[in-house]
Structure formats: C-alpha cells, structure tokens
Amino acid sequence: MKLVVQVRLLPMQEQAVALEATLRACNEAAGWASKIAFEKDVKRNFALREHTYCEIKARWGLGAQAAQHVVKKTCDAYATLKGNLKAGNLGPRGSKRYRRATEKPIAFRPEGAQPxxxxxxxxxxxxxxxxxxxxxxxxxxxxxxxxxxxxxxxxxxxxxxxxxxxxxxxxxxxxxxxVPEAPPNTDPHDFLGIDLGIANIATTSDGEIMAGRELNRMRARERTLRGKLQKKNTSSAKRRLKKRRRKEARRAKDINHKIAKHVVAEAERTGRGIALENLTGIHERVRLRKPQRATHSSWAFAQLGSYIGYKARKAGVPVVHVDPAYTSRTCAECGHVDKANRVSQAWFVCRSCGFVDHADRNASRNIRARAWELWRRGAQSTAPVPPPNPRRGTARKRGATASGARCASPGR
Known part of the structure; x- marks a missing residue:
C-alpha cells in the first residue's frame, strides 16, 4: 500500500531563498499552463505539453523534468476538478459553487506543492x-x-x-x-464496534470510552479567541490569528491518529474486525440549532474513519461499515427500539427489559452486532484504499485553489 511520509527540511537561508524562487516559478508556469488548458480545452498531459512545454522552459528557466511535472500537475488539477464535479462535491450543475469552479481557469498558489x-x-x-x-x-x-x-x-x-x-x-x-500490507484476516471471530460521537469521540463495544471533553474545550476556547481577535482587527491581532491558525486542526489530527492506532492495535491483538457507522452525508442530513452548528461542523468523524481504515488495511484487519439508523435507540440486549430508551445524552434505559447502560456503549454493541451479521452474510471488508500516490494527488495538494481534499498524511 502507498503511504506518504512527511519530513521537515532545515535549509540554510540561501537554500531557502532558492527553494522559494523555484516554487514560485513552477506555480507561475502552472498558472499559465492552466489558462492555456482552459482556453484551448486541452487538459490531457501529452496534448497540453505540445502547447506549453517549450514556452515553460524558455520563460521560467525550468529544466526538462520540472517543465514536464508542471504540465502534469496542471492536468492532475483538472482531472481532480472533473472528478469532484462528477461526484457532486461542488453542488448541482448551475449552482453558484459549481459555476465558480468551472467558469475560470484553476489558479495555483505561489508556494503550492511541486512534485x-x-x-x-x-x-x-x-x-x-x-x-x-x-x-x-x-x-x-x-x-x-x-x-x-x-x-x-x-x-x-x-x-x-x-x-x-x-x-x-x-x-x-x-x-x-x-509499504507492504499484512495478510488480511478473512476469518475474524468477532467485531469491535466503534460508536463515533462529539461528547465522546469514540466508544468501543468493549466499554472503552475516548472522551472528547478536552478537544471540545480547546475548540470552544479557540473559537472565542478567534472572535475577539477578529473583532479587534489590529496588526498584532492579525499576527496572532496567523500564528494560531491550524492549531486546532493539528490537535484534532493528532488525537484522531492516536485513537485510530489504539483501536486497530486492539482489534489486531484480539483477532477481530472493526465495525464503524456509515456516516456519509450526515452534515447535510442533520438540522441543528445555531449554538450547536459550529460544534457539529468541526466534528472530524470522516478523518478518524479514514485513519482507522488505512491503519486497518496496513494491519490486515477487516473493516465493515453499517447502517447507523436507530443504533442509539435500540436495546443491545433485547432489541427493543424506542426513542424514549435514550433518557439522556449519557444513559440508555430500555423501556421493555429494563437494561441500563452507557448510551454510547449500547450503540457500539449494536454496531458490532450489525457488522457481524453482515459479515456472516458474505459482506467484504470496506477498509478504504489508502491516500493515492502524490503523482496523482489532488488539486489542492498541488497548490491549486480548486476544491479537493488533501490526500497527504504524515507517516504514522
């Protein structure tokens, strides 16, 4: 499987100046090539190279390999945009977001990534x-x-x-x-159910709870501080905003990596598979009050699910995604479904048999049972393919401003 290992460079001042000039030249050339591709509707590698290769070498002084990578990067950006449009990630045809993405050439940041x-x-x-x-x-x-x-x-x-x-x-x-993958476990004796949430980031069917209290407090604190600094709008406030940006995302990413690593290690140690909820589209389906929207929108469940997926694939642990409907209202003991079973955010009390349990642990047990039933019926592992080779990375990863999820991840 392909993984991306990120290392930090420590260049001297003269070396950093040369690297910065190189990135700027490559991205200026990619921006020009993007305009040619848009105007002539030529977005395939060899066809676009005929229109741009010699000019890129002459105008920006790039070597042969660098010029070819610039053309390839431009074509990759348009291929990613086409895929996002086809998948509906930029809204329906004719929407404002769709038009904004298609009515002008893709632009590249001056310091965008260069292969x-x-x-x-x-x-x-x-x-x-x-x-x-x-x-x-x-x-x-x-x-x-x-x-x-x-x-x-x-x-x-x-x-x-x-x-x-x-x-x-x-x-x-x-x-x-x-990186070589471990032989897949095609005969797990059980599944480890994982209930994902906001108050508790992840709860396993074994009863282990990874609380999100610390992360939620940090997000609230950062949100309040951002509001104060934006309201102040002074030079020093802007410097502080720039310094603190991505701090929350880095912290959440680190926590999700640790949780995913722990979950996969536990499933591998016990010879089980991993059961997750299929939460695709939950942000569009759920309607919330205004005070809850920021918390729900910052919920990084997709990131945690992708981390569990690629770590499980590397370890040979099968992953099954199940329908999340009514998992929080169903009794894990008798199967009774009732909205009133969920007496609070934290507790579950069955109205039929009187079973009492932590609400997230009860839900994780239901997820485990559904995954086991699906596996017995012949369902295949849904562990996703890991992030692609940077050669076929997304537009944003290449430094483009077109929409697309960044695919690089640290070598964890």
Missing part, C-alpha cells in the same frame, strides 16, 4: 541530507529531520515521487512509500 522525481531529488537518509534541483542549480546538503520510524520507512520503502511544499514558513517533503 520531484529521483532525477531532481536524491536522498542521503543515514546523513539526513538531500540534494535537490532548483532554478538556481542543484543544491546539496540540505538537512532534514524525521523520527526514527520515518527514517526506517524511507530507507526501506521509499518509491516514486516526493512533493516539496512550504507551509507557514516551514519546508516539508512528502515522500511516497510502498
């Missing part, structure tokens, strides 16, 4: 150094830092392209690794 292959980038992993092509020539001995686990993964499994990107003044390389 590098092994002709343009070489790794000295034991020395933690790279040699990288720039518009100012080849730069050698650029230092990078990574954890021992990441270094081992890079040394054993790195294969394919790497993406150079700049984020908040920091330089990163996203390297593609072909």
């Amino acid at each position: 590098y292959d092994d002709r343009m980038l070489s790794w000295q992993i034991p020395e933690r150094r790279i040699s990288i092509w720039t518009t100012a020539g080849r730069i050698k001995d650029v230092a990078f830092t990574a954890s021992p686990e990441q270094l081992a993964t890079l040394d054993l499994y790195r294969k394919g392209e790497s993406d150079l990107l700049n984020r908040d003044g920091m330089w990163f390389l996203n390297a593609t690794c072909e």
Whole structure:
C-alpha cells in the first residue's frame, strides 16, 4: 500500500531563498499552463505539453523534468476538478459553487506543492541530507529531520515521487512509500464496534470510552479567541490569528491518529474486525440549532474513519461499515427500539427489559452486532484504499485553489 511520509527540511537561508524562487516559478508556469488548458480545452498531459512545454522552459528557466511535472500537475488539477464535479462535491450543475469552479481557469498558489522525481531529488537518509534541483542549480546538503520510524520507512520503502511544499514558513517533503500490507484476516471471530460521537469521540463495544471533553474545550476556547481577535482587527491581532491558525486542526489530527492506532492495535491483538457507522452525508442530513452548528461542523468523524481504515488495511484487519439508523435507540440486549430508551445524552434505559447502560456503549454493541451479521452474510471488508500516490494527488495538494481534499498524511 502507498503511504506518504512527511519530513521537515532545515535549509540554510540561501537554500531557502532558492527553494522559494523555484516554487514560485513552477506555480507561475502552472498558472499559465492552466489558462492555456482552459482556453484551448486541452487538459490531457501529452496534448497540453505540445502547447506549453517549450514556452515553460524558455520563460521560467525550468529544466526538462520540472517543465514536464508542471504540465502534469496542471492536468492532475483538472482531472481532480472533473472528478469532484462528477461526484457532486461542488453542488448541482448551475449552482453558484459549481459555476465558480468551472467558469475560470484553476489558479495555483505561489508556494503550492511541486512534485520531484529521483532525477531532481536524491536522498542521503543515514546523513539526513538531500540534494535537490532548483532554478538556481542543484543544491546539496540540505538537512532534514524525521523520527526514527520515518527514517526506517524511507530507507526501506521509499518509491516514486516526493512533493516539496512550504507551509507557514516551514519546508516539508512528502515522500511516497510502498509499504507492504499484512495478510488480511478473512476469518475474524468477532467485531469491535466503534460508536463515533462529539461528547465522546469514540466508544468501543468493549466499554472503552475516548472522551472528547478536552478537544471540545480547546475548540470552544479557540473559537472565542478567534472572535475577539477578529473583532479587534489590529496588526498584532492579525499576527496572532496567523500564528494560531491550524492549531486546532493539528490537535484534532493528532488525537484522531492516536485513537485510530489504539483501536486497530486492539482489534489486531484480539483477532477481530472493526465495525464503524456509515456516516456519509450526515452534515447535510442533520438540522441543528445555531449554538450547536459550529460544534457539529468541526466534528472530524470522516478523518478518524479514514485513519482507522488505512491503519486497518496496513494491519490486515477487516473493516465493515453499517447502517447507523436507530443504533442509539435500540436495546443491545433485547432489541427493543424506542426513542424514549435514550433518557439522556449519557444513559440508555430500555423501556421493555429494563437494561441500563452507557448510551454510547449500547450503540457500539449494536454496531458490532450489525457488522457481524453482515459479515456472516458474505459482506467484504470496506477498509478504504489508502491516500493515492502524490503523482496523482489532488488539486489542492498541488497548490491549486480548486476544491479537493488533501490526500497527504504524515507517516504514522
């Protein structure tokens, strides 16, 4: 399976200047190529290369490999946009969001990610150094830092392209690794049900609760602080806003990684599969009061589900997604379904048999039972395919402003 390991570069000042100039030149060239592709309706790699390749090399001084990657990046951005339009991710045809995405060429950020292959980038992993092509020539001995686990993964499994990107003044390389998968467990003796929520991020059918109290408090605190700083609107307030952006997302991402790692390890240790709810489209289905909307919208259940999915695939653990309907109203003991069974957010009391349990644990047991029934009927594992190779990454990952989910993830 393909995973992306992200390492941080530590360039000297002159090296950072050369890297920044390279990214700007590549993204300016990609923006120009995007206009040509839009105007001439030529969005395939070899066809667009005929119209742009020589001009890109002459005007921006890019090498042959860099020019080809710029053209390929532009075509990938339009392919991603086409996929999003077809899937309905940008609304119905004729909607404001749909028109905004299709009525003008895709634009690329000045410091958007740029792909590098092994002709343009070489790794000295034991020395933690790279040699990288720039518009100012080849730069050698650029230092990078990574954890021992990441270094081992890079040394054993790195294969394919790497993406150079700049984020908040920091330089990163996203390297593609072909990591072997464990043999899939085709005969689990049971399933570990996982109920996802806001008050409790995840609750297992074993009774383990991963509370979301700390994360929810942090989100509320950050939301209040953002409002105060935006209202103040001074230069220092803007600096603080810029410094604190992504802090909440990074914290939630770290928590979701830890929960996913723990859940998959427990399922692998006990020889079970993992049962999750299919929550696709829940944001569109649910209607909430205004005070609840921000909390519900920041609920990163899809991210947690994707982390569990690719970690389970790597470990050979089957994953089954079940229909979530009435899992919180159904008694896990007798099967009685009643809205009144859910007496509060935290507690479940069956009106038929009197069974009392934590509401999320009761729901997770129902999820486990449904997954086991589906598996007995011949359902296949729904562990998703891991994030794709950066060579076929999304438009946003390439630095485009078109819609699309970022696919790179740290090497965890």
